[in-house]
Amino acid sequence: MTEKQEKILDKALELFAEQGFASTSTSKVAKAAGVSEGLIFRHFTNKEGLLDAILKMGEERAKELFSDIVLEPDPKELLKKYIELPQKVRNDKAALEFWKLQFKIKWELEIYGEHKMAELEESLIRAFDLLRYNEPEQEANLLLTLMDGLATRGILQETYDMDSATTFLKHKYKI
Structure with missing residues (x-):
């Protein structure tokens, strides 16, 4: 992916999350990214193509986040890494902003993407x-649901005590 394509996707993600998908035109995205609208059409076909590329980018980043976890052979260490993941993301400002925007789009468009x-x-x-x-x-389903809630809470509420929740879950699972 070229630098311009990345900039287009970054700006589209930002605008879709801030203004809503329906309210954001490709011309707004082009202006924010400093490119022509034609370039957007050439690379992404249309606004839906932009959205698909943004969601695909989220899936790829999720795979990256989960790769260390799913490859972990020790079951307790696997659970520990997964439970610590929301705190790790929250401490990385760029990652936090990316996931915050991804969550906003998914809520607006009612897309969950459970396959990822x-x-x-x-x-x-x-x-x-x-x-x-x-x-x-x-147990896996319960932990996935708890962690989804913990991630959402950590994204939406800056003052949420994620350390306490993480410590509680580690204690619960004896890790």
């Missing part, structure tokens, strides 16, 4: 199975 969590879910199920939990699928 499939590999992580399988890894969590395997970890809970290795740790001999009675219902590893349910």
